[in-house]
Amino acid sequence: MAAPEEEEVSINRTSSSPSCDTFSSNRNSVTLGTKHSSILSSSFADMEQRISLLALKNAEEDDVGDSFAERAEFYYNKRPQLLALLQELYTAYTTLSDRYIQTVAKHHKRQSSVTSTLDSFDGAEDSGISQIESDAESSLSYQQVSVTSTKNYGMVDNDAFIAELVIKNVEYDILTNEVTTLEKQCCDSSRKISLQKSLLDVLESERLILLNENARLGYKVESLMEENKGLVAESVFMKQKAGEMARCMLKLRDDHRVYLLNQKIEDLQGQIYGLEKRNKEYYDQLVKTDKAMVESRCKDSNGKEVTLEACFQIGKLKSKRNVGVVEKTSNSGKKTYKWWAKVKSMDMFLCGHSTNPT
Known part of the structure; x- marks a missing residue:
């Protein structure tokens, strides 16, 4: 590179120059460079502190849980800091670019001023030579003084220019270092931004x-x-079916009760018929026994003659028995009719109809 060669040439020239003004100018330029370097070092320290904080946070990122929700929450909390750092890096980069443009412009201006001074110096030499040629008598003494003065002036200007070039080269190196660090930070921030974008893509896919x-x-x-x-x-339909089944069960229960009552009525009728039959048999047997007794009383000793009184008594007995039988049959008919009316009016199931189908 040309910068270190120029630095070596400037150092050799400054060491070989014996003038004190050159040393003072070099010291002033070095103090100005140290002032700029102190400002730059403070800015570097601030940026390094921020980067170290981010590095610590990146180290803490490894301790974050493996779950996606924890990582998303960590990146969401870290995002404003990254955006602030990017904004600061952008502003620093713009300021550095402005400084670089200004320094380049100043360098071109100074080069143009140096060339103008050299041209004026050449013009002064030409005028001095013409003056020496015109005035031959005093040329030797005046030429020696003018030549020594111009030589000293040219050496001073060259030393100052070389010192300024050295300072500018140092500033250029500092700025290049700042630019490289900022580029590294920009690369890191871009990598983090890409990670954030990938995380956002994952979150979007999950959404x-x-x-x-x-x-x-x-x-x-x-x-x-x-x-x-x-x-x-379906439950409403089943409820309707259940109601219909309950009504059917009630109807079947009523039919069963009617069937039971009919069976009881038939049994009672059979009992009544059996009792009437037995009563008739008893009555026939009684009539036979009475008839045999009357006949035995009406017979004489031979069993062939019957008195009139005995016949009349037999007739009375028959009439009495017939009346008693008629009264008994009428009374028994009335009793059976009353009993049947009681059976009809009697409620065999006092509990009534059950409304619950179960």
């Missing part, structure tokens, strides 16, 4: 997955609601 899952669950809920409506309608 889409959750939206699809939500839609699927919504469709499932709708299907379940429709199924519930169908079950409600």
Whole structure:
């Protein structure tokens, strides 16, 4: 590179120059350079502190849990700091570019001023030579003084210019170092931004997955609601069927009660018929026994003659028995009729109809 060669040439020239003015100018330029370097070092220290904080946070990032929610929350909390650092880097980069442009412009201006001074110096030499040629008598003494003065002036200007070039080269190196550090920081920030973008892409994909899952669950809920409506309608239908079955059971119970009552009535009728038959048999037997007794009384000793009184007594007895039998039969008919009326009016099932189908 040309910068270190120029630095070596400037150092050799400054060491070989014996003038004190050159040393003072070099010292002033070095003090100005140290002032600029102190400002730059303070800015470097601030930037290094911020980068160290980010490095510590990156080290803490490894201790974050493996779950996606924890990492997302960590990056979400870290995002404002990254944006602030990017903004600061952008402003620093713009200021550095402005400084670089200004220094380049100043360098060109100074080069133009140096060339103008050299041209004026050449013109002064030409005028001195012409003056020496015109005035031959005093040329030797004046030429020696003018030549020594111009030589000293040219050496002073060259030393100052070389010192200024050295300072500018140092500033250029400092600025290049700042630019490289800022580029590294920009690369790191761009890498982090890419990571943030990838994280946002992952979050967006998860959001889409959750939206699809939500839609699927919504469709499932709708299907379940429709199924519930169908079950409600089926339950209403089953309740109607249960009511119909309960009414059928009540009807069957009433029919069963009627059937039982009919059976009881038939049994009672059979008992009445048996009692009437037995009563008739008893009556026939009684008539036979009475007839045999009357006949035995009406007979004489031979059993062939019958008195009139005995015949009349037999007639009376028959009439009395016939009256008693008629009264008994009428009384028994009345009793059976009253008994049958009581059976009809009697409630065999005092509990009544059951409204509960179960």
